[in-house]
Amino acid sequence: MQQVNSANNQTDLIELDSGKVPLWEGFREAFILHLADNALILAQRNSEWCGHGPVLEQDIAITNISLDLLGQARNLYQYAALLINKEPHNLSASSLHSGGKEVTEDSLSFLRTEREFKNCLLVEQPNGNWGYTILRQYLFSVYQFLLYGQLQYSEDENLAAIAVKSLKEVTYHVRWSSEWVIRLGDGTAESHKKMVQALEEVWSFTGELFLPEPYENEAITGFDLVALQHSWLQQITNVLKEATLFSSALNEKVFMQSGGKKGLHTEHMGYILAELQFMQRAYPDAEW
């Protein structure tokens, strides 16, 4: 990501603080940004493992996954920018609204405010231990696998192309993370204990994936979040059983955290953005 359009947006930021909720009027743009934000924020989280993985090969694996996700985010942001620039009035309530400048993949990732990010809460949670990171990756990768599996047939050709491309990568993510979930869950007493704990912590963030936002219902015809949830539950149940982590409690209705997809994030999100956006905020338009 090199070129960044500057958004000299002091006034807009102040307006946002005074309670103006930024919304994208276009459902399609919002949906694509939601997908992009999920990929970007999880890429950012996973990249924190760089140089800290338990063994070299797995350090390389998690950072490769991070790179794949970043690539998906770039494709999605580029497409979102294309759509937004066609209908610039959709920008009116955004912090990127400044002097008729076109938005780019860079301004979308580096210059939007927290409330404008539509990623689910799951991806912004701190990495915790290796087991937690793996389990989150697994649960999210299965979701992405099924999601892109649906979107590859979308009538939106650009989105379908991105989905086909991403699906190949996500397949590797699911294979890799599920093997680790099984290895750790069905491993030593200590690793099992940590995975049970991780599952307890992560579970309440999974419900939001399937809690439909208007932009998910309206953006793409034929996109079926209910069917997606059904397949997701089936698939993760099989692996969790093999990992000796399954408990019937997972099928019970429990309280689920939500808000991220609307732009209401946990306290962790601000810190992620502070790190992610620091360079462009401190040195606007800086390039490599």
Place this chain on the structure above:
Amino acid sequence: MVVTDNNNFIENITANEKAVAAIWNLLEEVYDPEIPVLSIIDLGIVRDVVLTSSVNENIEATIVITPTYSGCPAMDAISMDIRLKLIEHGYKNIKINTMLSPAWTTEWISETGKEKLKAYGIAPPNAKQIVCDTKLFVELEAIQCPVCNSYSTKLISQFGSTPCKALYQCQHCKEPFEYFKCH
């Protein structure tokens, strides 16, 4: 008069075809920065070369490429290298378009490309292989050791030094090697 025009027309077409063929040849000299034995033609990422000339004879060369992997950092470098190569040969007006669909697959790597990979010590992607499948938990196919040709090899990691490679080790000659994984 009519005949002459027609001849000119045909001449122009052949000239354009020749120029396009010349660019394809030039692109043979642009290499993947991460696997420097492979040209971008070997990799199969060049999808199209289009030449258009406007009234002022300013020829525009459009190169259409497709990314190997979404996050492949080599793509930016490759675009730059294509640009430099064409500038070197007198083209001034160069456009590089990225095309996502149809998605690149390892099946587009040329046979020469696969041979070059093997000689370089990277096991080339198997021709038809189930690992390509987006189905999960399929049986992994045997990968041949690029050093001793043994099929008795084991997967060490699905992820390697670049997004396109996996790590293997040969059980026979013990050599660790990289496999250009199937996509």
